[in-house]
Structures are given as structure tokens and as C-alpha cells.
Amino acid sequence: MTAHLSLSANTNLEPRAAVAAQPVSAEPAPVAKTRRARWWRIRGDLPKTTVWTLAAAGLISPFILWWAYTALGLADPMFMPSPGDVLERLGRWWSSEGLLTDIGISVWRVMAGFGASALLALPLGLYIGTYRPVQAFLEPLTDFIRYMPAVAFIPLVMLWVGIDEGSKVLIIFIGTFFQMVLMVAEDVRRVPMTQIEAAQTMGANRSEIVKLVILPSARPAILDTLRITCGWAWTYLVVAELVAANSGLGYAILKAQRYMHTDKIFAGILLIGLIGLLTDQAFRWLSRRAFPWRTQA
């Protein structure tokens, strides 16, 4: 998140470096060799189409392997269903087993837990990252709690909150909040001191520095933190739905295990992965839209 800053100072060096590099790559060399050299250049660049092709191949190849493995009859369908079975199961889930309701309730739980966590973690992280006394007071405690396994809180949560929606949201909250606070604090601490000092020498007071410098400066990093922790919130879904749920993707997976419906387990896991991927992409898109100055270097 500080990369754009360190890069900006060097931008006028880049053209010269490129010119200097040209004669080297222009030297006669076998075509196949230059191509491989470009592929394996350390931190090298690739054409966009190549990147997309590789990404697609990376995503699809496990499915092909999976399909081949089951199609050859190497696996007991009881333990490993074929992609076709899973798709068919997904269709049935959609038409007669209330897939949309399950997705809806799970998305709601994740978003409620994640949202509540973000709502509290953002101001708290901002304070920890900005004011040393707050950091000294809260950071060790947060560090301590974040190592406690969220799963182990289930019995307590059931005792204290009961077994309705609140408890599921709370489990996801416990799983994400403490990490999120520390990450937001770190994002805030990474705001370059010179940006703050420049404002001070222009006469900015404390609240102006927080509002006009620290917050806007840390915003892209904070959005990144939200993107990453949102992924973690999804991983706590199944745990949360251990608590007396009767709907939701995590619950569906747990129930499917009871009846040995491996195809449904597969379908549920893949769905959660897919929703996670989509959320992640949405965050990335938002980041590009909201912070155009980051990519225009």
C-alpha cells in the first residue's frame, strides 16, 4: 500500500533504464529462448491475455483432474462424487431444497458479523494507530484475544447469547474483529510521517490531521484489510452454523455429512469459494474505482 509512494520518486528513472536495457534484449537470440526468458524474468510483466489464460487454466485444471479421476472410475462415488453429480445436486438444491434461502441467510450472517466487526474495528484501529496511549492500553489485550480460537467460544456464546441468529453473527464477529483491529491500526501507522508533518507546518490541528490526512491516506490500505478479513469471515461461517442452525450453506454442509451426501458437501464448499471469490473481486473493483490515483502511476 506504500508501493505507489516509493515508486513515484523513481518514475523519472524508468525511461532511462528501459533504454539501457534495449540493446541487450535486441541481441540475436533464438526466438523460443527469448520467449522463455520473458516468462521467467524475475517479477517480469506478461501480456494481459496470457495472464487471463493462465488464470483460467489454473482455475479449470483441478476440475479437469477431478473429472478425469471420477470418470475413470478410480473413486468410490460415495466418497468422491463426479463434477456431473455435484452439478446435478446443485440443480436439485436450487429447485427443491431452498438453495437461495441457504445462500441468503449465510450471506446475511457473514455480512452482519463482518459489518459489525468493521464498524467497531475501524474507529478503534484508527485510535490505536494514531495515539500511543491507546495503543499501549489496547494492543497487547487485542493481541492476546486474537490467538484464542473462535471455535472454542461456541459454548460460551450459546450460554450467553442463546442459539438464535445473534450467536452465529457473534461467532463470525469474534473470528474477524480482533485481527481486523490490529490490521487497521497497522494501516494507519503506515501513513508516512512527512504527510502528517507537512499538514502540521501548514497549521493543521489534531482533528484536522486525522480527518484530512491520516484517514484519506490510509483508506486504500484499510479497504484492502476489509477485503482480506471479509474472506476470513466466510471461513468462520461453517463454524458459526454449528450453533443450532437449520439453514445456511455451512449448515447444509454439516447436515450433508450426517447423511453421507458427499455431492452436497462438494457443492456447498464450492459455492462458498465462489461467493468468496466474487466478494473479493467486488472489493478490488471498488478499490480501483474509489482510488484511481493509485493505479495511474
Place this chain on the structure above:
Amino acid sequence: MTDAKIRIQQVGKTFISDTREVEALQSVSLDVRPNEFITFVGASGCGKSTLLRIIAGLETLSRGEILLDGNPVDGPGVDRAMVFQHYSLYPWLTVMKNIKFCRQLKVISDTVRGDGDVETASGRADALLSLMGLTNFAEAFPSQLSGGMQQRVAIARALMPKPATLLMDEPFGALDAQTREVMHDLIRHVHKLEKTTILFVTHDVEEAIYLGSRVVLMAPRPGRIDSIYEVPLPAQRDQDMKLSPEFTALKREILTRIRETSGMQTDLDQLAKLTAIAG
């Protein structure tokens, strides 16, 4: 001299960490005249940047006093703008919004009365933009600019609230030689135009001589003022003067003195010994 713009009196600074105490500045005294362009050079660790930061109010002093128009410095203020070496621009704001940043601050808006002043302020931002040759980049983001252009934005932003004093901490240290020459003439022009008092810290002796009317040489361990040189050049300067005998003589004198005060002469003897052993 009672008409000093900035009076630095016996200023000392000690940095205290868990393991040791470092005397960054030891009893530094200096009077800076109004509208003076004074430059500071010295070996690393001589405390020149620390002194500048204390004057800016970004660092506290351990001993002594700094008087600004007769009043002691107590924290940063709009009357003393600072230009840093880098990373000080706000990458999320366009060039124009960076320059106008101070307009959002309470100190500034309190002094603005009515729309007339706001108009003047916009006019000033535009004027600074064209002074810096950035008119076509008003809507660009800092990341789209070269290092030299970014520093021009930083200078314009610092000048926006009409500071009486401009503190510059190696502002051109990261720029290439050609860009630096352009910036030198630009900042001298600004100095004449805005009647600003400028305190300029650099490690480049040639830069210090070309820009300053006085060059303050500081020495390390502990940081202190070693000597002050009057620059024997006319107020109106051009790049050719860098080749004049007065210029080169002064440059040699200062460089020699820096070498003497840096405490690193023994290294050569050491190196000779090492070479002898290796041979």
C-alpha cells in the same frame, strides 16, 4: 542585532533512547535576518536537519530558545512552512487540491474574510501553479508527475498560506543534476518574489553556495555550528557563476572544512594499513 527574523539562542538537543544519549545539537546560536536566504551544510550527523525541524516546531529542543520575531517557538505554525525531501504530497489529491490543501484548515479559513479573500486565494493558487510551470497539470495526481514536478508542487503548497519563513530540508536531494539546476533558479526567483526568509538544508556544497547569501557549516558529534561563510556573489545569480574563481575558492574551502570536521580522515590511513596487510 535586534531585528533578527529568527534568533537561535544556545539551542541544544539530546535524543534519549533506552540504551544511550545522543547530543544532536550543542549550544547553537544564530541570527537569521529577515528575507535572508541562508543555507546549512555539514557532514551527516551534524544536526542540520534537527535544527530545521526544531525551528519548524516538529521537534522540541532540550536547551536554549528560538525566537521568531521576538516570540518563542512553541510547536508548528502557518508562518513557517516546510518542504521535505519526499513523500510529503497527498497522493489522493490532484495537484491543484494539494496546493489548496491549507484552505480547508481552520487557521487559514479564520483569517479569510468574505468571498473576496477566497477569490484572491484561488488567484494565488493559479498564480503559484503557473509560477511553478504546472498549469497543465492542475488535475493530475502526484503519481503521474516526475520527481522534480512533485517537488514544485510541494513548494507551491508550502507557499500557499504566504509563510514568512520557508524551511527546506534537502528538498532537491532526490532529483537529478539538471532538474536541480532548474529548481535552484526557480527557488531563488520565489525568494525574490515572495520576500520569504528561507532556511535551506543540503549536503551539496555547490547548491548551498549558489542559493545562499550565507552558508552555515555545521560539524558533528556533538552537532554544532563550525563556521559561517558570506557568499561573495551578487544577489542576482546565474549558473555561470558556479565556474567563477570566487565560487570555486569558497567551494574548496568549505569542502576542506567539512572533511576536517567529519572525523573521517583516519579512514584513509586505516585503508592504507589494510592494503599493506593485504599486499
